[in-house]
Amino acid sequence: MSLLELRKLNKHFGGLHVTNSVDLTLQAGEIHCLIGPNGAGKSTLFRLILGEHHPGSGDILFAGEDITALKSFARIHRGLSVKFQVPGVFRGLSVRQNLEIALQSRHRGTELEAEIGRLLHFLGLESEHTQIAGNLSHGQKQWLEIGMAVSLKPRLLLLDEPTAGMSPEETHLTGEMVQRLNADGMTVLAIEHDMAFVRQVAHRVTVLHLGQVFAQGSIDEIVADERVAAIYLGQAHA
């Protein structure tokens, strides 16, 4: 069964055609990685899925329902959740408060406290719980935001460069976490530049280039594709 279906999504910023008739279908239960050179339109695609941007044309279907016209918060209620590219934590608030804000609509009282404790443990931020989120390291902020996104227990988790700024060990741990969530039934769409991470988790990979779906397949197929190598090389030379 397909969980998310993008149909001919178009988005222009002025003269810039950022997503060009993008078709993408996500099966329920898969871990799907979205890769592509800088400026390919990956984050913009996320913002279209989330309703922060509205497509010039095209449809977005989630679990069979057309959500193209829904407001962002309503899409979250349907079972979407996101970790942004630039860590979007509540910088002036404590780690604990960040988690409380994420969890409070589903839990109350002692149950809420227990959930916060569990999440702190899960994220390895127990000793950090009174710390102001803005003072965390970049990696810790990423973890905190992933924790907030995961705490909504979404059906589809969107991760925009979850391992940026992480060490190889941390990246691997993040990969394991994503696999654990997936094993519990969460579908994941991750934008990632780190090929080790993609290789570790991805069931399928889509390459976005100049706003278009350029290639799709398993990681081995993508890596073997010379055209894909060319667009990355082309950018390296540009």
Place this chain on the structure above:
Amino acid sequence: MTGLLAMFRRLEGPQTVGRGPAFWALFALVLAAALAYPLFSDGYTVGNTVYFFVWVFIALSLCLIWGYGGSLSFGQTAFFGIAGYGYGVLTINFGSAYGFTLLALVIAVAIAALFAVLLGYFMFFGRIAGVFLGIVTLAVTLMLERFMAQTAGPEWRIGAARLNGFNGMSAMPPLTIPWPGEPIVLFADIGLYYLVLGLLVLVYLALRILMNSSFGNVIVAIRENPERAEMLGYDIRKYQLITFVIGAALAGLSGVLYTVWGQYITPSSMGMTAAALPLIWVAVGGRSDLTSTVIGTLVVLAAFQALTIYGSQYALVFMGVLLVLTVLIAPNGLVLGAMNWLGRIAARFTQRAG
């Protein structure tokens, strides 16, 4: 019962400075002093203190909308004026019998709140934010001032109440509590003092509970990162609107109390200076904390009045200097900075003792 207990527990929390027995003992002490103070003072001084207290509500409204909510509103004086004029029109027409002045107070505040629903809906559901929110609210305030200033002619009347243009409205009845025998008239001294003090304590404690509740959590989350807040499933426009309306009601309460205090209200209460002053009190005190806002407002008002004796232009210059100093030394507010500093010292002290 447990609900009530949970509510009281929210008197303390991450969104408000001050916790533990020491803080509440100090609070009780200050409250006791405030309750006893009129017994050791004269009517004029007490009336002057009421005048200071009256402004604290509008300061708290700004603290809520700007300090906690992150939306800088210049429109608080508009709600102040609307409620003030509202009270005047109602009581001049219907008098003060049967406790009507108390009802008029409530209606006037409700009118201000209703106006905020309309304005706020247009702004927040139109996704007007940041600087533009400041511009829209300021424009509304100044428009209202201009409008009221040109209502001098006899055709500008609502029932028996002449709007009186630039000179404003006056001679509305003071708050009057119906009482068997003789009704109690709350003139601008001891009577009004206890009413306003009671309201102040009530509002302060209620706001503490509100800001430390899950609602308050969402409000500060929107200030910190509206996008993230929405992506946690909150309809942020709704939260912003509710906060704006509560703020407008508080500003309106200020306006009504100001009107009953002096028995007049003028268009200049909605002018540029009137709109700017509360911003300065709140910024100097500490906009993101209720206690700092209350203390800051009272201290700055008292200093302002003391300086006005030497000429109001000096007082205004002083306010400007104070604002610049705040921005340079303690951007989050002088009082808040001082309280946090004291808190750290106390913590170190107890650590060493323990």
